Amino acid sequence: MTLKNEYDVIVIGAGIAGISAAVKAGRSGVSVLLVEQYGFVGGMSTAGMVSPFMKHEVNGETLVRGVFEDLENEMRRQNGMIDNGFFANSFRSASYHLLKEVGCIVLLHAAISAVTKTDHHVESITVFVSGKEITIRGKVFIDTSGDAQLLFLAGLPWLKGDEKTGLLQALTLFFRMGNIDIAKVTEYAKANKKEFFDWMEYDFDLTKIISVAGYFSIVKKAIQEQRLSPEVQYIFFTTLPESGEGSFNTSNILEVDGSSSLDLTKAEIAGRRQVHQVVTVLRNEVPGFENSYLIETAPQVGVRETRRAVGDYAVTGEDIKRGNKFDDSIARGCYGIDIHGQKDENSRMEHLADGDYYEIPLRSLIVKEADNVLAAGRCISSTREGHSALRIQPTSSATGEACGALAALAASSKRELRAVGYSEVQGRILYNITQK
Numbered sequence: 001m002t003l004k005n006e007y008d009v010i011v012i013g014a015g016i017a018g019i020s021a022a023v024k025a026g027r028s029g030v031s032v033l034l035v036e037q038y039g040f041v042g043g044m045s046t047a048g049m050v051s052p053f054m055k056h057e058v059n060g061e062t063l064v065r066g067v068f069e070d071l072e073n074e075m076r077r078q079n080g081m082i083d084n085g086f087f088a089n090s091f092r093s094a095s096y097h098l099l100k101e102v103g104c105i106v107l108l109h110a111a112i113s114a115v116t117k118t119d120h121h122v123e124s125i126t127v128f129v130s131g132k133e134i135t136i137r138g139k140v141f142i143d144t145s146g147d148a149q150l151l152f153l154a155g156l157p158w159l160k161g162d163e164k165t166g167l168l169q170a171l172t173l174f175f176r177m178g179n180i181d182i183a184k185v186t187e188y189a190k191a192n193k194k195e196f197f198d199w200m201e202y203d204f205d206l207t208k209i210i211s212v213a214g215y216f217s218i219v220k221k222a223i224q225e226q227r228l229s230p231e232v233q234y235i236f237f238t239t240l241p242e243s244g245e246g247s248f249n250t251s252n253i254l255e256v257d258g259s260s261s262l263d264l265t266k267a268e269i270a271g272r273r274q275v276h277q278v279v280t281v282l283r284n285e286v287p288g289f290e291n292s293y294l295i296e297t298a299p300q301v302g303v304r305e306t307r308r309a310v311g312d313y314a315v316t317g318e319d320i321k322r323g324n325k326f327d328d329s330i331a332r333g334c335y336g337i338d339i340h341g342q343k344d345e346n347s348r349m350e351h352l353a354d355g356d357y358y359e360i361p362l363r364s365l366i367v368k369e370a371d372n373v374l375a376a377g378r379c380i381s382s383t384r385e386g387h388s389a390l391r392i393q394p395t396s397s398a399t400g401e402a403c404g405a406l407a408a409l410a411a412s413s414k415r416e417l418r419a420v421g422y423s424e425v426q427g428r429i430l431y432n433i434t435q436k
């Protein structure tokens with residue numbers, strides 16, 4: 001594999017947003033480089049082992065299609081996706097398949113370490129490759145690093161955390177367990193409803209993913225007896241149908257900033273300690289877990305929130321709650337505000353009314369003070385509340401895909417991003433903005 005000195009579109013970070021951006025730009029016929037610091041693609045979807053895909057249907061209509069649906073179909077073809085849950089391994093191989101199909105150059109094991117910029121124009125990135133720094137030029141840059149790393153290095157504007165307190169959402173180290181007696185788990189839940197969250201549904205269909213969240217008394221007792229970290233507030237997992245496996249979104253790591261290597265180190269260690277404690281409690285005390293075992297912990301702790309871009313528009317909590325619509329809509333979502341509380345901060349989950357959805361404007365992808373930089377996925381321009389809704393995987397894919405469409409249009413016609421009309425972009429992604 002050889003690298004060119006210049007690409008039409010350079011995408012930083014190969015999470016679901018970056019993959020979707022790169023595939024879409026590649027499908028539009030421009031040259032694309034996708035740069036990823038890890039030795040594999042997927043970001044939170046694989047390194048963080050986050051599954052399942054969050055809700056993205058309204059009145060039976062799927063809001064996110066395009067590259068996202070292609071990724072789902074490829075995972076299903078590989079038997080790596082059941083219902084809306086998937087295996088990290090399948091996510092990786094399905095992504096490579098889509099990226100290869102469009103001729104996108106994927107550069108792994110390569111963290112960007114510097115950015116050159118003249119006035120409002122980003123010229124190049126410096127990437128640490130094979131022990132030395134190389135410089136690669138681009139026409140349009142897309143920041144899908146989750147941490148707005150390109151903007152940070154370029155001195156472009158970004159924000160972090162709650163507008164008043166600066167707080168960032170809690171982190172969670174995902175893990176998976178096997179050989180769970182799911183039927184026994186559901187029987188216990190039905191007989192002990194007060195031990196679980198009131199949003200739980202008890203008409204369990206074991207051929208589909210089921211969610212179990214609570215075990216309040218067991219958790220409280222384990223904390224009182226100092227067998228469990230007090231940060232763990234409840235046990236939450238989703239099953240993988242008919243497999244006896246569960247994916248646990250349970251550890252709760254507070255007072256760390258996921259864009260700091262030092263804090264992340266602390267979080268990795270704290271997360272693994274919590275996982276060990278939770279597994280012990282489950283095996284010893286929870287019906288259905290008697291013969292279960294820990295399969296794996298995620299390679300990296302899950303980070304919900306760090307830096308976000310400052311764009312021409314910031315999607316707000318009000319936009320989400322009111323289901324606001326925009327002329328320059330490039331994506332739709334129906335997931336509500338979901339803030340996993342920090343220390344001394346209450347968690348919030350505010351659902352949209354049934355049948356309601358919001359639109360995401362193109363302006364929220366275009367980074368202020370730059371004429372050739374876009375940001376999508378977890379670092380999209382938004383307020384903290386807006387971000388908490390937009391960060392989920394289907395929406396991250398849709399905003400990434402819209403960036404890919406706009407970047408390709410601008411690069412192939414030698415126009416600046418703001419000179420491309422929104423209706424031109426919409427024409428390339430109609431399936432994500434209009435009804436089927």
Ligand SMILES: Cc1cc2nc3c(=O)[nH]c(=O)nc-3n(C[C@H](O)[C@H](O)[C@H](O)COP(=O)(O)OP(=O)(O)OC[C@H]3O[C@@H](n4cnc5c(N)ncnc54)[C@H](O)[C@@H]3O)c2cc1C
Binds near residue numbers: 041053146171377
């Ligand atoms: C604990 C937790 C639970 C969640 N639960 C759900 C859920 O149930 N359903 C759902 O749909 N969503 C869920 N989410 C949200 C969702 O997983 C993420 O917000 C989404 O996957 C973000 O995708 P992304 O592509 O924007 O960013 P990321 O997945 O974070 O990808 C960013 C990529 O950029 C790379 N990168 C960063 N810096 C550099 C650099 N300097 N150079 C090169 N590469 C770099 C990273 O390695 C990474 O691969 C959850 C998130 C967490 C943390």
